[in-house]
Amino acid sequence: xxxxxxxxxxxxxxxxxxxxxxxxxxxxxxxxxxxxxxxxxxxxxxxxxxxxxxxxxxxxxxxxxxxxxxxxxxxxxxxxxxxxxxxxxxxxxxxxxxxxxxxxxxxxxxxxxxxxxxxxxxxxxxxxxxxxxxxxxxxxxxxxxxxxxxxxxxxxxxxxxxxxxxxxxxxxxxxxxxxxxxxxxxxxxxxxxxxxxxxxxxxxxxxxxxxxxxxxxxxxxxxxxxxxx
Amino acid sequence: xxxxxxxxxxxxxxxxxxxxxxxxxxxxxxxxxxxxxxxxxxxxxxxxxxxxxxxxxxxxxxxxxxxxxxxxxxxxxxxxxxxxxxxxxxxxxxxxxxxxxxxxxxx
Numbered sequence: 023x024x025x026x027x028x029x030x031x032x033x034x035x036x037x038x039x040x041x042x043x044x045x046x047x048x049x050x051x052x053x054x055x056x057x058x059x060x061x062x063x064x065x066x067x068x069x070x071x072x073x074x075x076x077x078x079x080x081x082x083x084x085x086x087x088x089x090x091x092x093x094x095x096x097x098x099x100x101x102x103x104x105x106x107x108x109x110x111x112x113x114x115x116x117x118x119x120x121x122x123x124x125x126x127x128x129x130x131x132x133x134x135x136x137x138x139x140x141x142x143x144x145x146x147x148x149x150x151x152x153x154x155x156x157x158x159x160x161x162x163x164x165x166x167x168x169x170x171x172x173x174x175x176x177x178x179x180x181x182x183x184x185x186x187x188x189x190x191x192x193x194x195x196x197x198x199x200x201x202x203x204x205x206x207x208x209x210x211x212x213x214x215x216x217x218x219x220x221x222x223x224x225x226x227x228x229x230x231x232x233x234x235x236x237x238x239x240x241x242x243x244x245x246x247x248x249x250x251x
Numbered sequence: 252x253x254x255x256x257x258x259x260x261x262x263x264x265x266x267x268x269x270x271x272x273x274x275x276x277x278x279x280x281x282x283x284x285x286x287x288x289x290x291x292x293x294x295x296x297x298x299x300x301x302x303x304x305x306x307x308x309x310x311x312x313x314x315x316x317x318x319x320x321x322x323x324x325x326x327x328x329x330x331x332x333x334x335x336x337x338x339x340x341x342x343x344x345x346x347x348x349x350x351x352x353x354x355x356x357x358x
Contacts, residue, residue, distance in 0.1 A: 058314075059319050109336050113328060113333075117325040124321040218333060222340070225337075229343050229344050236351060243354060
């Protein structure tokens, strides 16, 4: 009941942030001089990328928690976070491709950021595939290890431009020299995507836990029937 | 859960339509037109001012509609991906509720 109420509040906060963020981005933030209208993709593209990094960090952290405490809820949160992170990674890749087609006149370029990002997306696709095809303790233990190992790709994607260099992609910055309206647009876009991440992860984790309970109930019934037989 | 899905769907749709409609009538600015006229006249010095203006406006309008088209597609991708994910969670939850009810009936 309390969880459902928290989810409802989170849903409203997310909806509000999306609405205010989208209004700010499209109405208040100015059109950038070089890239023009297509630059407005970045407000939510960067927000999705940030939330994706957070999602994969949470997956690795809860993987460690599961390995130490063997708490199924930690595994459910790790899996849910990876699942939402993977969707966000797909959004980052697809919106990046659309931007690239408009700005570079090509859908794809094998430069370090795009290539490492694709590898990251494929690794977590493998993680989710593994989780969907296994059950029980083996799934929980091995997917925790998988989630921790796959996390190695996160800093590689983040620092790929600094490591290998690129004439196309700008290096990731922690300080932006932006017009105030653009800065607040970026902040709102990032907050909206982060709030959506928290909400979706909670909903997905609840479904995973309910599925685990159904599995347990099913096993209980099967063993009960065996005992009667 | 269903209320959250409905709120998110309505908000995503409203923001998408409102945002994209507001970005379309931006138009090109005067400096851009001047620069493009210079470019056209540098490329074909014999072109009259009217011809250069026509060519510059046609080019800039074409480029703008191209950028807006990609922007439109990018936001469709964002809302569609999030919407599809929410729907998939809702469907899984409905399936689990049915399964729980079935197991309880069977017990």
